[in-house]
Amino acid sequence: xxRVIACGSVDDGKSTLIGRLLANTGSATEDQLxxxxxxxxxxxxxxxxEVDYSxxxxxxxxxxxxxxxxxxxxxxxxxxxxxxxxxxxAPGHEQYTxxxxxxxxxxxxxVLLVDATKGVREQTHRHLAICALMGVRAVxxxxxxxxxxxYDQAVFEKLASEVLSAADDLDQVASVIPASxxxxxxxxxxxPNLPWYDGPTLLGALSAWEPPDRPQGDYRLPVQxxxxxxxxxxxxxxxxxxxxxxxxxxAVAGGGVESRIERLLGPGGGDLDHAGxxxxxxxxxxxxxxxxxxxxxxxxxxxxxxxxxxxxxxxTLVWTxxxxxxxxxxxLLLAGSRSVPAVVTSVRxxxxxxxxxxxxxxxxxxxxxxTVELTTDTPICLDGYRTCxxxxxxxxxxxxxxxxxxxxxxxxxxxxxxxxxxHAYTVDREARQRLKGQRAKVLWLTGLPGxxxxxxxxxxxxxxxxxxxxxxxxxxxxxxxxLNKDLGFTPExxxxxxxxxxxxxxxxxxxxxxxxxxxxxxxxxxRAVAKSLFQPGDFAEVWVDTPxxxxxxxxxxxxxxxxKAGTLPNLTGLGQAYxxxxxxxxxxxxxxxxxxxxxxxxxxLHD
Numbered sequence: 001x002x003r004v005i006a007c008g009s010v011d012d013g014k015s016t017l018i019g020r021l022l023a024n025t026g027s028a029t030e031d032q033l034x035x036x037x038x039x040x041x042x043x044x045x046x047x048x049x050e051v052d053y054s055x056x057x058x059x060x061x062x063x064x065x066x067x068x069x070x071x072x073x074x075x076x077x078x079x080x081x082x083x084x085x086x087x088x089x090a091p092g093h094e095q096y097t098x099x100x101x102x103x104x105x106x107x108x109x110x111v112l113l114v115d116a117t118k119g120v121r122e123q124t125h126r127h128l129a130i131c132a133l134m135g136v137r138a139v140x141x142x143x144x145x146x147x148x149x150x151y152d153q154a155v156f157e158k159l160a161s162e163v164l165s166a167a168d169d170l171d172q173v174a175s176v177i178p179a180s181x182x183x184x185x186x187x188x189x190x191x192p193n194l195p196w197y198d199g200p201t202l203l204g205a206l207s208a209w210e211p212p213d214r215p216q217g218d219y220r221l222p223v224q225x226x227x228x229x230x231x232x233x234x235x236x237x238x239x240x241x242x243x244x245x246x247x248x249x250x251a252v253a254g255g256g257v258e259s260r261i262e263r264l265l266g267p268g269g270g271d272l273d274h275a276g277x278x279x280x281x282x283x284x285x286x287x288x289x290x291x292x293x294x295x296x297x298x299x300x301x302x303x304x305x306x307x308x309x310x311x312x313x314x315x316t317l318v319w320t321x322x323x324x325x326x327x328x329x330x331x332l333l334l335a336g337s338r339s340v341p342a343v344v345t346s347v348r349x350x351x352x353x354x355x356x357x358x359x360x361x362x363x364x365x366x367x368x369x370x371t372v373e374l375t376t377d378t379p380i381c382l383d384g385y386r387t388c389x390x391x392x393x394x395x396x397x398x399x400x401x402x403x404x405x406x407x408x409x410x411x412x413x414x415x416x417x418x419x420x421x422x423h424a425y426t427v428d429r430e431a432r433q434r435l436k437g438q439r440a441k442v443l444w445l446t447g448l449p450g451x452x453x454x455x456x457x458x459x460x461x462x463x464x465x466x467x468x469x470x471x472x473x474x475x476x477x478x479x480x481x482x483l484n485k486d487l488g489f490t491p492e493x494x495x496x497x498x499x500x501x502x503x504x505x506x507x508x509x510x511x512x513x514x515x516x517x518x519x520x521x522x523x524x525x526x527r528a529v530a531k532s533l534f535q536p537g538d539f540a541e542v543w544v545d546t547p548x549x550x551x552x553x554x555x556x557x558x559x560x561x562x563x564k565a566g567t568l569p570n571l572t573g574l575g576q577a578y579x580x581x582x583x584x585x586x587x588x589x590x591x592x593x594x595x596x597x598x599x600x601x602x603x604x605l606h607d
Contacts, residue, residue, distance in 0.1 A: 002083045002209055005103045005136065008113035009123040010092035013144045017113065017181035018075060018089050019053030021203065024188040027077035028056050053181070057089045072103045081207040087111075094123060097130070097367040098320030101407050104134040105393065109209060111202070112141045112163070116155055117148050120162045126353040128163075129369060132170035133316055133409055135389055139167050139174040140205050146194070147180040153196045169356045177202055218302040219244040219277075220383070220391050222336040223295045227282060234265065234282040235291050240390040241298075244281070245274045252289060253296040253307055253381040259287040294338040296381050296391065309379030312414035314348070316385075317372055319364040321398070321405035325372075326363070328496030330529040331405065333376060335394040341377040341532070342396065343499065348372060363492050364406075373414065385409035399532070400525045432512030436470045440509045441605055442534060444517045445588075446527060446581065447544035448573045449559050450551035452590040452597075453518040456544060459598045460516060464605075472508050474501055476519040477557075489570040495526050502530035509538060514605065522578045540604055543581045544597075546590025548573050 006014045019036070022028040036055040046052045057073050073089040088103035104110070110131045114120055131139065141163040149155045160176035167174035177186060178197050185191035188203045200208065218241055225236040244264065251258045264272045265282040275281045283297070291297070298307065319325055325344060333342035349358035350370040364370045385392035396406040433440055443460075445453040457473045464471045476497075480487065484500055487493040498521050508515045521527050531539045551573065552560040562568035569575045581587075586604050588597045 002079070002085045002109065002206065003088070003107045004085060004109050004111055004206070005088045005090055005100075005107040005131070006111045006113070007090045007100055007104070007127040007131070008092055009115065009118070009121045009127075012092060012113040012115045012118075013181045014089055014092065014113050015054035015057040017053075017111075017142065017144060017179070017187060017202070018087055019051075019056035020181055020184055020187050021087075022056055022075060022077055023051060023053060024184070025077050025079075025203065027075075032056055072099050079203070079207045081209075083207070083209070085206065090127075092123060094126075094367055097126065097318070098404075098407070100127060101130050101134065101318045101320070104131050104136055105389070105407070107131070107134070107136045108211070109138045109140060109206070110136045112139055113144050114141060114159050114163060116143050116145045116152075116159065119159060120166070122354060124163075125166055125356075126367065126369075128166055128170060128172070129351060129353045129356065130318060132172055133318070133369065135385065137172050138209070139172050140202065141167075141174055141176040142179050142202060143176060144179055144181055146178050146185065147183050151178075151180075151185075151193045156197075166356075175199070175205060177205060218242055218299040218307075219248075220302075220388060221281070221283065221297040222391065223291060223293055223297060224337050226291065226293055232284070234263075234284045235295075235297065236280070236282045237297075238278065238280045238390075239275050240277050241388050243274050243276045244283075246271075249300050250283075250285065250297050251300040251302075252291055253298050253302070253309070257289050258300050259285040259289045262286045294336070296336075307381055307383055308413070309381050310413035311377075311379050312345075312373065312375045313382060314371065314373055314411040314414055315394075315408045316411060317344075317364060317370055317396070317406045317408050319366060319368045319370070319406050321403060322366050323405070324363045324365045324492065325370075325406070326492040326495035326526075328492075328499035329526060330399060330499070330532065332397040332399055333374070333380070333394050333408075334397060335380065335382060336391065338380060340380055341399070342374050344372050344374045344396075346373045371411070382410045382413070384412055398525065400528050429510045429512060432510075436512050438469050438512070438514065440512050440514060440538070442505055442509055442515045442517065442539045443542055443601060443604070444505075444519070444521070444527070444530065444539065445542045445544055446519065446521045447546060447590060448548060448551045448578055449520055449571065450554045450556060451544040451546035452554075453520075453544050456588065456590075456594065456597050456601070457516045457518040459594050460601050463598050463602060464514060469514055470512065471514045471516060473516045473518065474505060474508075476501075479504075479519075489576070491523065491576070494520075494522065498523075498526040498530055502533050505530075506533050509534070520572050520578075522572045522576065524579045524582065527581070540585040541581055541583075542586045542588060542601065542604075543584040544588050544590045545580070550591055 006018055036051045075087045077085050090100035090103045143156050143159050156178045164174055178194055179186040185193050186201045220241040221237045223235045223237050227234040227236055246261050246264045248261045250261050261283050263284040266272045267280050330341050330343050333340050347361050348371040350361035350368055383392040392410045394408045395404050397404050447453050454475050461471045461473050484497050487497050505515050559571055563571040563574045572578045
């Protein structure tokens, strides 16, 4: 099986090229060809009765109407060499780069189109870079639309030189073919319009492809499902890496427990004598070993060769969300069947897709490619992406919106992630609460600047202190004068500010204290992530609801005056949005009586 991704800038002619390849190899049905002959989209210049080859690949109605590729279309054809081919027709628009990255993640060969009339563009470089990151080393570049430049050899050679240079910088092996998808030149058969070219056609180049000799490394079996029945306990998954056989030694990555594969069952339930990469199998073990969904079975030797649990990794991200990456914000890291909370702790650099060089960056935006460091809440076993695609890749998902925000490729585990082992102390939170005669609790007060959060927090602490209770207030400005003095007020820095305060709050809660947090914390996602660090019942979100005009009139710190003068651009409520809680545990009227607000908070604590 040969997997191909067709990519390049928008309107470079990918759909037409693939459509002609399908039609000329007999891979398109008569119904499809009839549809392509009799249907015309707006602005089409193809005469009625002739085949519009782009219609053979674009399946969405919006694609037909707009004449563009939006989602990845997977198409099938058989080559004369006997290879079965799956072609992923990837969109060229920049906003659909995320779709292209997914298609590249499983490809063996990239067919990269370059429009002879427009040349090599930024999106061309971006697609090359993403293919390189995704492990696609073989590139067939097609300089298309040569009919529009009278099949000029000089134009072809100039563009071929640019593509070969860019691919070489990314350690890719590339060949370049001149063609015209519209006229059919050099797609399936050699063209008389290109007498100066004696290389293969596109079909010939694909037919000549042979899978590279890859060393048979240690096998991996990510456990997707645990099958239990009478006197049977098996672990189902798809083999990756190297082959596996009955009798092979096996270890559970992370636990280090070893056993032996007793039986190897195929998809139909029959016993197999071996299974290669890509084969779905069920294995049974000779010993009663605790294995769960999400665990990774592998050869014992792999555990001493770089595969071991870690909580910190260096990785390359392709950022696919419109909202930029924010340090300190907790995302869900999805790797196979594992899902763990993860935080991007730093951005080490952003790639310039044209030059291939890394530049300093604090964040990543839509379609950016960058190197980051991230940490996970619990140890997880990930390979380097170059070692194994399947166990070295992951997705980052926003924990609130559930939107996939990035595709990641592991570079390597960070040693510091392996050397941190939490110590369990005898005196715990329960013991500290009993000594203080109280139940620890977090009250997180959020609201606009000037809403009255600090004033209410101060009054509440006075009341609780007079009752003999042990408290502590974490005030936004006070924390920023010490622990968080290095942070600004961008959305990224605000996310990190909330993360640090939440972690400190968790420590104070463990000390048995009633913790009152007075923090603007303007974004719902950041507050939701903070709340997720605590057990149910330990955390209460309190919205101090004060109208913006009242806050501006109070202006106790002069912030609104500075914002209106243009010297404070990121003030929440004016220069930056504030997202009020949708399901607050308590809403306090910031314009009401201070005693009433304190009573409501005390009642919340009592409950």
